[in-house]
Amino acid sequence: MIWNEKIETMPEAEMKKTQLESLVKLTETLYERVPFYRRKFDELGIKPADIQDICDIEKLPFTTKDELREIYPYGLLAVDESEIVEVHQSSGTTGTPVVDAYTRKDIDIWSECMARCLVMAGAGSGDVIQNAYGYGLFTGGIGVHYGARAIGANIIPISGGNTARQLKVMHDFGATFLTCTPSYSLYIAEYAHENGISMKDMKVRAGCFGAEPWTEEMRKEMELQLHLDAFDIYGLTEIIGPGVANECECKDGLHVNEDLFYPEIIDSETGKPLPDGEKGELVFTTLTKEGTPILRYRTRDITYLSRGKCSCGRTSVKMHRLMGRTDDMLIIRGVNVFPTQIEEILVQMEETQPHYQIIVDRGKKHLDEVEVWVEVKDQFFSDETRQMESLRARIRGEMKSRLGINAVIKLVEPKSIERSTGKAKRVIDKRNL
Amino acid sequence: MALRQISVFLENKTGRLADVSGIVGDGGINLRAISIADTADFGILRMIVDKPDETLMLLEKNGFTARENKVLGVEVDDSPGGLAKVMKTFDENGVNIEYLYSSLEHGQGKAVVIFKVEDVDHGIKILEKYKMNRVSGF
Incomplete structure (x- = not known):
């Protein structure tokens, strides 16, 4: 018809x-x-x-x-x-x-x-x-x-x-x-x-x-x-x-x-x-x-x-x-997100700009899943797990309330995110769009 | 005096613990107490060493996130109820414990337990008041 x-x-x-x-x-x-x-x-x-x-x-x-x-x-x-x-x-x-x-x-x-x-x-x-x-x-x-x-x-x-x-x-x-x-x-x-x-x-x-x-x-x-x-x-x-x-x-x-x-x-x-x-x-x-x-x-x-x-x-x-x-706009479950917005949140949470990477994938349920890897720097490392977990919850909460996305925050060791001499590759999109 | 504890952030990846112990061992540093707190994707290694300054320097040189904290090393009777006695004193005097672990140090009928308390100075005062033996270095 x-x-x-x-x-x-x-x-x-x-x-x-x-x-x-x-x-x-x-x-x-x-x-x-x-x-x-x-x-x-x-x-x-x-x-x-x-x-x-x-x-x-x-x-x-x-x-x-x-x-x-x-x-x-x-x-x-x-x-x-x-x-x-x-x-x-x-x-x-x-x-x-x-x-x-x-x-x-x-x-x-x-x-x-x-x-x-x-x-x-x-x-x-x-x-x-x-x-x-x-x-x-x-x-x-x-x-x-x-x-x-x-x-x-x-x-x-x-x-x-x-x-x-x-x-x-x-x-x-x-x-x-x-x-x-x-x-x-x-x-x-x-x-x-x-x-x-x-x-x-x-x-x-x-x-x-x-x-x-x-x-x-x-x-x-x-x-x-x-x-x-x-x-x-x-x-x-x-x-x-x-x-x-x-x-x-x-x-x-x-x-x-x-x-x-x-x-x-x-x-x-x-x-x-x-x-x-x-x-x-x-x-x-x-x-x-x-x-x-x-x-x-x-x-x-x-x-x-x-x-x-x-x-x-x-x-x-x-x-x-x-x-x-x-x-570099990402569309996560219908929500438009720019990596710079994620960066802004991370920068505002700590005094210095952290290294981070965003990994977007479609999980088992075929829904977009976002992982944000944040390098743990001396200034926000604590010997107490609950402090670290609360930091993670805070980052997650900010992403949810300000960007409307549910991100998994993964704390990683310094230098585990690849450094590049030119423009940093902030986003790894594994969805093959 | 409080004890100097070194904590290190570790991702849950195979070999990371081996890397740290290798670095420490190669540096001729002796571990006196060690514990690890783990979550789903990271761990926090805590240790008491004989040369804290060298340890910190070595870890930082090798790209680890590490920091120093003040903890208490308390001698505990190596017999049933030994720890309970210390805990009771802490509890009655408002010494809040964040975590604890035991050391490798083992004297005559005594064990050394490492306490991370909320307020170290207050903890020291109580230890002194009740004449409990404190270890301030290994």
């Missing part, structure tokens, strides 16, 4: 025309109403009238996450504040969050793109969708909710957590479709197994899983343990939330809703656009958004694009599943 046949199977030339029309309108709006962009346009000597072809997007300025933080909260606002009907924030736990403000029309766009994603993964009006993404400021829960409502499915807005209840509700209401992070889905399976609940007895047959990068091996594991078809979904707060792209039944790339979100791949060093098939940084422009439209947002996610008619019938451009990041 295809939710929006006209758009999703539109010939490439026609799509480019539609995109151009939207881009022209967008640049005019940004120039007139958003001082942040007007200044950027002026600096580059660009006028909205210079946009004659969709390729001209390359002349337009980029937007970075740091810039968004500087203009928090409403620096991107392109409409009167009274037109905003809903706001959301990024899941980043420290620093200044990134804001997405939606008008009525933006909510319609969100519902539309999420509807396309759900249908791409095989959902329909007859489905009972158990939505285990968090509801709240995080875009995950509400975004899926809007899409599920648009397709007329029965939504169970259970939000995340409370696994025992997830399984009871899944069983009692006969959920047929599951939405949550891939790691949480495996946790549900594990919990079921430990408690003698058979996933075979559940009616769940498919699901959309995202908000964190995952691998083909994880898909196999999820499909085996949960007895369902697992589809990758992509989205980010800066653009709209979930619904930017999704896998179809071919499971070999995510169809981008490119009439709404224009994707580009660039060389992250030079900023130069790269051709289809070449790996680079993913950049998005919201072509039709009203509240907080964004131009050439640098996602820092690494992937490549491919075009051509897919065997599912869609013609929309596909992005390969995420292949990494251009920065």
Whole structure:
């Protein structure tokens, strides 16, 4: 099934025309109403009238996450504040969050793109969708909710957590479709197994899983343990939330809703656009958004694009599943963490900067596990184990309350962490993302 | 005078204890008391040696995290109830014990027990008051 046949199977030339029309309108709006962009346009000597072809997007300025933080909260606002009907924030736990403000029309766009994603993964009006993404400021829960409502499915807005209840509700209401992070889905399976609940007895047959990068091996594991078809979904707060792209039944790339979100791949060093098939940084422009439209947002996610008619019938451009990041941001069970934030906590706890290393792995339960190795220095070494244990508990507590991650703190001997002459390798990511 | 105890941080890795005892032995240092406190992934080795300054220097040179603490070495009768007598005196006089271990020192009918107490000076005062024999060096 295809939710929006006209758009999703539109010939490439026609799509480019539609995109151009939207881009022209967008640049005019940004120039007139958003001082942040007007200044950027002026600096580059660009006028909205210079946009004659969709390729001209390359002349337009980029937007970075740091810039968004500087203009928090409403620096991107392109409409009167009274037109905003809903706001959301990024899941980043420290620093200044990134804001997405939606008008009525933006909510319609969100519902539309999420509807396309759900249908791409095989959902329909007859489905009972158990939505285990968090509801709240995080875009995950509400975004899926809007899409599920648009397709007329029965939504169970259970939000995340409370696994025992997830399984009871899944069983009692006969959920047929599951939405949550891939790691949480495996946790549900594990919990079921430990408690003698058979996933075979559940009616769940498919699901959309995202908000964190995952691998083909994880898909196999999820499909085996949960007895369902697992589809990758992509989205980010800066653009709209979930619904930017999704896998179809071919499971070999995510169809981008490119009439709404224009994707580009660039060389992250030079900023130069790269051709289809070449790996680079993913950049998005919201072509039709009203509240907080964004131009050439640098996602820092690494992937490549491919075009051509897919065997599912869609013609929309596909992005390969995420292949990494251009920065050192870690996504731990859906929470964004920068190693510098971990460092900050360690530095604040002691007078001198300690040596540390972060090891991220997917444990037996396929959940992200973080170990932070801290070298024990003379100034915080004690001959009493309880002092050492309390130090460990304090570091752990800080990581939990300030970053929202459950880290295992391992105290190690001095020099056991490898020294490097150049940039220290602070993070060892064993997840093979 | 209190005794000087050297403690060393050790990761739970095979051979670490062998490394420390090797360094100490090669340095011609004699161990007088030794104990280890262990947790799931690290241990704290505590020892009383005949040459504390050399020991500290050697350990630091070899990249170990080590520090010195003041502990009490108390002579205890090597007969049933010997330790109980000392413990009772400590208990009645508010000497709080963090941990204790026995030494390799063994005199005439006497054993030496090493006490880490909360307040060393107070501990010494009590030992003096009750005329208990204290070891201040080996």
